[in-house]
Amino acid sequence: MNLDALRADIDGIRIEDHPAIVRQKSRDFYWYSPVLKQRLDHVVGDLVVSPANEEELIRVLRACYRHGVPVTPRGSGTGNYGQAMPLSGGVVLSLAEMSDIRQILPGRVVCGPGAILADIDRATRADSGQEMRMHPSTYNTATIGGFIAGGSGGVGSIRWGGLRGLGNVLRLRVVTMEEEPRILELTGEDLHKVTHAYGTNGIISEVEIPLTAAYEWVDVIVAFDDFMDGARFANALAREDGILTKLATVVAAPAPHDYFKRHQKFLAAGDNVVIVMVAAHALGPFLTFAAQYDGRTVFNAAQMSAEELKGIPPAFELTWNHTTLRGLRVDPNITYLQVHYPFPRHLELVETLNRRFEGEVIGHLEFIRFDGNVICSGLPLVRFTTEQRLDEIIAAFEETGAPIFNPHRYTLEEGGMKQTNAAQLEFKRQTDPRGLLNPGKMVAWDDPGYDLNSGRLWLFKGLQKAG
């Protein structure tokens, strides 16, 4: 790794090497996991490089290839599993400057990878009353490139499913890490080579995603005495064909009252809540629907003045991994899991596991479409004690039939399906022959024989040594 030669080759391109800045931009939200915090706290890059456009991006990748410098792409660094952390040092490649919105067309938008999600919606709403189908709850900070390379779904998935669904990403322009970097245009099945690949096999330099009609969305919170009553309500709501919603999240007591500080005045200690975003034109039908259930509508933004809403965060910032963030702010021993509750047993599985781990695991469900069915995925909060106990809980969920996408792992496979993604691996062989893109995040590249079902945490040999 020859950093001086690299600097000379990319003269004129923005570089940051102040240790405090480099350290800050070498970290994401990995600290949600006590397992990752213990293993990655010391990780730091050597330089932060910010190309302003695709031409500069190509210059950087060509020079890093020539001088053997690892490159870890970064959007805004809000990922949760150390995805944007440079395990072997080298260059942190910030795509934040490539944030331009290039084209807005009926039903789609084309933009740079560094575009912030909320900025995309602001532009498409103003232009033609359109908005993105889905976004993470880090809507105001995350980039579209980071969402596609590291995220999975979020607000809107109740209607459109996840990013993996065909049609939810239309086209990606990707630059390779080769002696002479190539520009590849990916569409259709080929998109899966790069979506949720953590930037291990190509740098996204342009994104084309679908748009849908934009509406005014109303935040509503319905409280239930019983968590499962809330879950059944949310499941039925998500299955209602005529009531347009963008979010239906269920969070178990005591989390809402104890962790949602700005909403606390609307909540009672034992409240289990269903957090809903409903289109303003569907609010009436929604309230009619809700009246058929035992819940209490404790928050309805449409009935509140601007003064009353002052300082109240948008409802989606109580959901997805913001729920964990709000828990961590109150109790540093909180951590979380990511659970898939498969159709059609999803509610039954939730009930079984919720009862089994009462007091230790706090229920948190996100209702989504998955392969055409309404199911729920979960980000339950866990009162962390030991790694061993965490692994026991994970094993119990899996044995019961609820697969875990383990957020306490930094590799694609261990955090995903616990199997090699052959298409992503093969694509890496073609696009990153020296293995310089985000090293240590694809077990199959470094350690093809490793048993991904051992349950142990795979240790990347190239991981920087602490101290």
Ligand SMILES: Cc1cc2nc3c(=O)[nH]c(=O)nc-3n(C[C@H](O)[C@H](O)[C@H](O)COP(=O)(O)OP(=O)(O)OC[C@H]3O[C@@H](n4cnc5c(N)ncnc54)[C@H](O)[C@@H]3O)c2cc1C
């Ligand atoms: C409070 C909180 C709530 C969250 N809620 C959600 C949620 O609702 N849904 C969800 O899916 N995620 C969620 N996340 C995770 C994360 O915020 C999202 O995945 C987000 O979209 C990541 O965007 P980013 O710009 O911060 O990406 P980063 O964290 O910077 O990067 C994510 C991954 O993408 C790679 N990458 C970034 N840009 C590029 C590029 N141009 N080309 C190739 N690779 C690239 C990085 O190397 C890294 O592997 C949440 C995280 C937090 C902390």
